[in-house]
Amino acid sequence: xxxxxxxxxxxVTACAATAGAVLLVAGCSxxxxxxxxxxxxxxxxxxxxxDPYWVNPDGNAAKQVAEYTKDxxxxxxxxxxxxxxxxxxEWIGPDNPEAEARGYTEAATKAxxxxxxxxxxxxxxxxxxxxxxxxxxxxxxxxxxxxxxxGIGDRxxxxxxxxxxxxxxxxxxxxxxxxxxxxxxxxxxxxxLKQQPATTVYLDAGNAGWQSPDSLFEPLQWAGxxxxxxxxxxxxxxxxxxxxxEFGKKLSAKVGNKPFVIDTxxxxxxxxxxxxxxxxxxxxxxxxxxxxxxxxxxxxLVKAYLWVKRPGESDGDCKGGPKAGDWYPQYALELAxxxx
Numbered sequence: 001x002x003x004x005x006x007x008x009x010x011x012v013t014a015c016a017a018t019a020g021a022v023l024l025v026a027g028c029s030x031x032x033x034x035x036x037x038x039x040x041x042x043x044x045x046x047x048x049x050x051d052p053y054w055v056n057p058d059g060n061a062a063k064q065v066a067e068y069t070k071d072x073x074x075x076x077x078x079x080x081x082x083x084x085x086x087x088x089x090e091w092i093g094p095d096n097p098e099a100e101a102r103g104y105t106e107a108a109t110k111a112x113x114x115x116x117x118x119x120x121x122x123x124x125x126x127x128x129x130x131x132x133x134x135x136x137x138x139x140x141x142x143x144x145x146x147x148x149x150x151g152i153g154d155r156x157x158x159x160x161x162x163x164x165x166x167x168x169x170x171x172x173x174x175x176x177x178x179x180x181x182x183x184x185x186x187x188x189x190x191x192x193l194k195q196q197p198a199t200t201v202y203l204d205a206g207n208a209g210w211q212s213p214d215s216l217f218e219p220l221q222w223a224g225x226x227x228x229x230x231x232x233x234x235x236x237x238x239x240x241x242x243x244x245x246e247f248g249k250k251l252s253a254k255v256g257n258k259p260f261v262i263d264t265x266x267x268x269x270x271x272x273x274x275x276x277x278x279x280x281x282x283x284x285x286x287x288x289x290x291x292x293x294x295x296x297x298x299x300x301l302v303k304a305y306l307w308v309k310r311p312g313e314s315d316g317d318c319k320g321g322p323k324a325g326d327w328y329p330q331y332a333l334e335l336a337x338x339x340x
Contacts, residue, residue, distance in 0.1 A: 005127045044085065045111055050296045053087035053116045053158070053306070054108035059310055060327040061088075068144070079336040080312075080329075087293050087306040088265070089118040089160060091325075094135070097121075097144050101151025114156040118308060119148060122185060124167045127173040138181050149196055156198045160261070160308050161189055163235040167206040170219055187224030194227055202261050205231040208239045208247035209271065217254035229303075230259040237263065237281065238271040241291055243303055252301055259300070264290030265307035268339055282318040283331060288338035303304040311335050 056062070061084035068077035080264050090104045101117065104289035108115035121144055125134030152159075168174040169182060186203065193201045203225055205216055225231060231251070234244040237248040241264055268288030272280045289311055295304045312332025314321040321328050 008111045021177070045113055046085070046087065046293070048112065050294050051087065051292070052295060053293060054104075054111055054113035055085065055087045056090065056104075056107070059084060059088065060310070061332065064312070064327070064329055064332065065283065067241075076333060079333055082289060082336040082339055083311045083332060086307055087113075087116055087330045088310040089116050089306070091118040091120055092148055094121055094133075094144065096115050096209075097152040098147035099241075101148045101157075102153070103151075105152050105155035105157050108157075109155045114158055115152075116158050116160075116306060116308075117148075117152075118160045119162055119189065122162050122182060124174055124178050124182075126164060127168055138185055142188060142192075145192050148265060152193075152196050152199055154197050157196070157305075158200045158304075159192070159193055159202070160232045160306075161203050162186060162202055163204045163232070163308070164206070166204060166216070166219055166223055167210055170206075170211050170215055174326050183219075183222045187222070187227070190224040190228045200234040201231050202234055203228045205233055205248075205260070207234045207237040213247065213251040213254055216251055220251075220255050225255050225258060228258070230261065231255070232261050232263065232306075232308065234263045234267065236266075236315070238267045238269075238284065238287060238293050240255040240267055240270050241305065245299065249301060257301070259303045261304045261308075262302060263308040264293070264305040265309045265311045266290060266335060268335075270277050279318055282315040283328070285319070285334070286338065287335060288340065289335050 012146040018140055046053075061080050065077050065080045065084050066227075068074070068080065090100075092100050104117060121134050121141060123134045123137055123141055126132045148331055165182060165186060169179050174182065180290050190201055190203060190315045193199050203220065203223060205220060220231065233248045233249075239247075241262055244262045244267075248262065252258050252260060267290035269286060272284030272287065274280070275284075291305045293305055293307050297303070297305060312328060312335065314326050314328040314331065321331065
């Protein structure tokens with residue numbers, strides 16, 4: 001995968017949410033049970049000064065902690081708390097974008113924190129691989145983004161925009177006939193989201209092993225990086241933070257010194273290099289949680305370390321894992337167990 005067309009970085013979508021699922025974000029289920037209180041011990045908020053992002057008390061990791069605790073498995077519960085206690089990206093689903101965005105941002109605001117949202121619904125997504133799909137066409141995508149923006153309103157939110165979408169234009173994975181439209185959609189999404197007064201937008205720019213900054217800076221410009229707050233790197237990938245930082249700085253210098261964020265969710269042991277190179281990105285063994293999310297990175301160009309990919313959710317039905325985006329408890333435990 002890294003630097004070639006033989007494999008792709010997977011970006012998992014959040015499970016499609018129903019209206020009831022959005023209610024769970026605020027801590028209540030449709031039957032009145034207070035899910036947030038039940039899982040609160042596993043997911044209290046981090047100190048705002050160093051980590052201003054919201055921890056979802058009803059995330060998959062928090063639910064897993066509750067299940068292990070109920071079963072008396074305190075050892076594994078403590079391991080998964082390494083995940084449940086940190087803020088992770090909320091991937092907006094295709095069906096109820098306005099309600100989901102409103103639910104997440106309202107819950108974050110109530111906790112005096114910022115929501116971290118991921119938009120991953122561009123047409124012809126993921127080149128037909130494990131996370132294939134996306135909006136039916138350009139008009140459907142524009143409508144979807146508009147609903148997300150309306151759901152965010154004037155509340156504080158950081159949006160990571162369309163992981164892989166730009167890179168799949170650069171590497172030729174996405175057919176040429178869709179390139180012009182995708183650049184237009186990405187640029188339009190940046191502009192629409194930035195109409196919201198408290199929304200920060202990072203346009204995804206891949207990772208240190210896929211393409212060079214020289215091949216990326218013009219596509220980033222065509223996709224509207226000038227209107228965005230910056231770009232994201234290493235989403236759902238495993239490159240060490242210092243490698244991603246060097247890559248990001250080289251790219252930043254070519255796009256007006258724009259700042260960037262780094263996904264550190266699973267990069268504690270770096271990339272997996274054994275086995276089939278075309279699948280060493282998919283549920284690779286021996287990986288570890290990386291640096292906890294924080295805005296105190298020690299570098300003014302690196303705005304935050306974020307857990308954009310939700311640790312413990314599968315990359316796809318490979319190496320014994322469930323379908324992309326499903327909770328994978330064995331993998332979550334391994335990531336936590338290997339964390340430094």
